Amino acid sequence: MEYFFELLFSGLTRGSIYALIALGYTMVYGIIGLINFAHGEMFMIGAFTALIASSVLSIYHLPLPAILVLAGLAAAVWAGAYGFTVERLAYRPLRGAPRLAPLISAIGMSIFLQNYVLLAQTADFVPFPSLIPEFAFLEPYSAIINSSSLTILAVSTLVMTALTLLILYTRTGKAMRATAQDQKMALLVGINVDRIISFTFVTGSALAAIGGLLIASHIGQINFAIGFIAGIKAFTAAVLGGIGSIPGAVLGSFILGLTEAFATGYISSDYEDLFAFALLVLILIFRPAGLLGKATAEKV
Amino acid sequence: MLELRAIDAAYGNIQVLHQVSLRVEHGEIVALIGANGAGKTTTLMAISGLVPPRRGAILFEGRPVNGLPPDALVRLGICQVPEGRHVFPGLSVAENLDMGAFLRRDRRQVATDKEQVYNLFPALRQRRHQPGGTLSGGEQQMLAISRALMARPRLLLLDEPSMGLAPLMTKHLFATIVAINREQQTTILLVEQNANVALQVADRGYVLENGHIVMQDTAEALRRAPAVQSAYLGI
Numbered sequence A: 001m002e003y004f005f006e007l008l009f010s011g012l013t014r015g016s017i018y019a020l021i022a023l024g025y026t027m028v029y030g031i032i033g034l035i036n037f038a039h040g041e042m043f044m045i046g047a048f049t050a051l052i053a054s055s056v057l058s059i060y061h062l063p064l065p066a067i068l069v070l071a072g073l074a075a076a077v078w079a080g081a082y083g084f085t086v087e088r089l090a091y092r093p094l095r096g097a098p099r100l101a102p103l104i105s106a107i108g109m110s111i112f113l114q115n116y117v118l119l120a121q122t123a124d125f126v127p128f129p130s131l132i133p134e135f136a137f138l139e140p141y142s143a144i145i146n147s148s149s150l151t152i153l154a155v156s157t158l159v160m161t162a163l164t165l166l167i168l169y170t171r172t173g174k175a176m177r178a179t180a181q182d183q184k185m186a187l188l189v190g191i192n193v194d195r196i197i198s199f200t201f202v203t204g205s206a207l208a209a210i211g212g213l214l215i216a217s218h219i220g221q222i223n224f225a226i227g228f229i230a231g232i233k234a235f236t237a238a239v240l241g242g243i244g245s246i247p248g249a250v251l252g253s254f255i256l257g258l259t260e261a262f263a264t265g266y267i268s269s270d271y272e273d274l275f276a277f278a279l280l281v282l283i284l285i286f287r288p289a290g291l292l293g294k295a296t297a298e299k300v
Numbered sequence B: 001m002l003e004l005r006a007i008d009a010a011y012g013n014i015q016v017l018h019q020v021s022l023r024v025e026h027g028e029i030v031a032l033i034g035a036n037g038a039g040k041t042t043t044l045m046a047i048s049g050l051v052p053p054r055r056g057a058i059l060f061e062g063r064p065v066n067g068l069p070p071d072a073l074v075r076l077g078i079c080q081v082p083e084g085r086h087v088f089p090g091l092s093v094a095e096n097l098d099m100g101a102f103l104r105r106d107r108r109q110v111a112t113d114k115e116q117v118y119n120l121f122p123a124l125r126q127r128r129h130q131p132g133g134t135l136s137g138g139e140q141q142m143l144a145i146s147r148a149l150m151a152r153p154r155l156l157l158l159d160e161p162s163m164g165l166a167p168l169m170t171k172h173l174f175a176t177i178v179a180i181n182r183e184q185q186t187t188i189l190l191v192e193q194n195a196n197v198a199l200q201v202a203d204r205g206y207v208l209e210n211g212h213i214v215m216q217d218t219a220e221a222l223r224r225a226p227a228v229q230s231a232y233l234g235i
């Protein structure tokens, strides 16, 4: 039973990291119908920014929670700036071009960003400090959940709740939904659609960066390629839930995280990535629009 | 209030509007009629900034406005209810109205205006929490017009408001359009294939054929013109 709970928390932790990344894929797809293949790199850039920020901050002997928060802010802002720039440089000039063009541009951006970090940093894994303090009250449960898993769950729940409130109740959130539903009409009511698109990229990148910081601190090492596999997994989760749907991305992420955790725990850990893609193939066969997605032949 | 001076508009290299000129004076209802594909929608899209004209000028209150982005035109008071209504399907009725007031910052006044809209169309009040996409065609048209009114337009562009509506609904709708024009001093440019109704409520009218303005006169005179009667009124 203890093992079950250990796997359960491990799955939820994975799921919430996937969700932080998957939200960016699904929001961008919902608004401009583009699969932003460079999105995984925002997760990686977030992790590196947090590493640099926390190294600098540790000089000042700040308490750990303060370093965590400040490094998180730095990662979110810096990755947000990357997301903004990527959209401006790689996607905006290609609006109205055939669908393949921005897709290729996205893959190019992804390769560029990975190699840029590879050259600027190193190809090897670099150690990442543990930024999450040990909670004494978790001591009795240390076999099933540790402080960093609990922090990941708490932070991602907080961030996702904030995002939900933003989308449901703020002026910008309503404008995002309006733009996703009918871009031409959004222009006609006076919404600056370009600004909404930029905002979406910045928000998605910031969420992914927070995910990058959390998982880096959890695992303890990073390199330039971590965005690739995490990005593909999160993308799988978004498709699983129905790409374009925000609740779908969260649901898909938790299903994927739990499936991976239980399958590696009870079956075999040799095929960790296999389970994710097997799930993706099954969904694409039996429910091509995803669990909560609308069946739109045109967009897929 | 609005003047188009010899505008040309095109999609890619297919030119759709040729030297279109028209004027709308303050407080008027002006009808723009013409067959399907004549270029009526394109004319409104040119005014709203979605299909910027290739040549010619658009003046609003005497100032050139062609080349301005759509949001700047809404800010000046030019609002459009496009063909097919384009209600935001997943937004509630109330949220659709909020989107109409997107550029306004006077929250108190926006709330009062929303009340007024609900008084004008009680069906919308009843359904204010319902997604726009679940409304009937007639209700969606009311919502689309109300959404435009929420911007406090000075010039309202209406594209085929009667399309797909039952005759009784059309009558009710046109009575409302006239009331908006009279009571709120909103100037209206009305595009219609249904020339009959359009010319009954309009002060003046223009006839568009293959992207050319071929006739212009008072609505009264157009209704009597043999060419209009045979081509557009089915007489």
Ligand SMILES: Nc1ncnc2c1ncn2[C@@H]1O[C@H](COP(=O)(O)OP(=O)(O)O)[C@@H](O)[C@H]1O
Residues within 6 Å of the ligand: B011, B014, B016, B034, B035, B036, B037, B038, B039, B040, B041, B042, B043
């Ligand atoms: N988005 C578009 N791309 C290419 N051609 C278009 C587009 N929209 C309209 N057209 C063409 O422009 C012409 C005028 O269309 P439109 O302005 O919609 O006419 P109307 O509103 O009078 O029916 C038509 O021949 C139509 O096929």
Ligand SMILES: [Mg+2]
Residues within 6 Å of the ligand: B037, B040, B041, B042, B083, B160
């Ligand atoms: Mg039309």
